[in-house]
Amino acid sequence: MPELPEVETTKRGIEPFLVGATIAGVVVRNKHLRWPAQVPQALAGQPITRVGRRAKYILITTPIGTLIVHLGMSGSLRLVDAQAPVKTHDHIDLQLSSGHCLRYNDPRRFGSFHFHTSDPAEHWLLTDLGPEPLSNNFSGEHLFQQSRRRRIAVKSHIMDSKIVVGVGNIYAAEALFSAGIRPTVQACRVTRVGYDRLASQISRILARAIQVGGTTLRDFVGSDGQPGYFRQSLNVYGRAGEPCRVCASLLKGMVLGQRSTVYCPKCQKTSGWR
Ligand SMILES: [Zn+2]
Known part of the structure; x- marks a missing residue:
């Protein structure tokens, strides 16, 4: 199961490719994750302004809202070429204007995608969380x-x-x-x-x-x-x-x-x- 360090590694790995790029298209091949995946088609045309992390959630922010992504037990987010062949368990793609594609693969489908139009800190998944262990609030x-x-x-x-x-x-x-x-x-x-x-x-x-x-x-x-x-x-x-x-x-x-x-x-x- 991806733990916090793996999630932070993922965040740091994808961040430079995402921030400043525009989402060219959204493909949901299978929305049946832990909860039905919320990846609105309206994200197409939106620039990605920020990639963050809170606990084990990766936050991908655009002007119209934030995707809150959890990798579950077996999920991974990879950057692939837009033309890369689709493999089994590749459930969700965010196609980028750069020609890259952020691809979500999850064999066990315990991961999740939520979309939140205001401050992600107020989303029900995040409201009750304690401090980050690498922040000044933790002691x-x-x-x-x-x-x-x-x-x-x-x-x-x-x-x-x-x-x-x-x-x-x-x-x-x-x-x-x-x-x-x-x-x-x-x-x-x-x-x-x-x-x-x-x-x-x-x-x-x-x-x-x-x-x-x-x-x-x-x-x-x-x-x-x-x-x-x-x-x-x-x-x-x-x-x-x-x-x-x-x-x-x-x-x-x-x-x-x-x-x-x-x-x-x-x-x-x-x-x-x-
Ligand atoms: Zn000992």
Whole structure:
């Protein structure tokens, strides 16, 4: 599933080709995505003024409104030549005046296209979202304040998009390891110092993943290569039963909030203070 770094990589990859280009035509071959795709024909003739991202949504703005695109489980947006042959699962095209075409492919069709004519921040998909993890609005203080009455596991707390967006399962597990906090500790029991450390690890790990994703940009644009994860640098995710890279204890796997999680029983003992 594309996570925040892959979505940011996609956004950065397509942005230079889209901003300033005019949409020459719209082709919807299959609108049956998670919700019926909203890609109005009226977009033809409209210039693209901005490409943005909010959480895992890519925002493509024109003077008449904004397309709010989610890649779902298996979606991808690629820039192809307007003449490129259509493949299976190529559901939506935005043809550009430049001769390029922004093509949406999604085998499992859990992605979505919404069209919103006013400020996208007010769209129902986006109104309840917490701060961006790489913005100034995100901090240990924020995580701490939002956790005081929450008895859920700290891992579930940081994966809640109302608290902070874009912290997927991999990044939550890795940030908790780097912060030395056990994933199962109740959110309300993690200390302020613990949340400071956790917030800075979340930002660091996501920033690094975006950086690594960025190295695949050249493969990504104009081909069908998907942005890669940063698997080579994972400390705990997917490593249950293997030795901890810090203390050599065997990493423990478990299921928490219906998601698999892995932690080091020795390095992640505490609720924040060590
Ligand atoms: Zn360890």
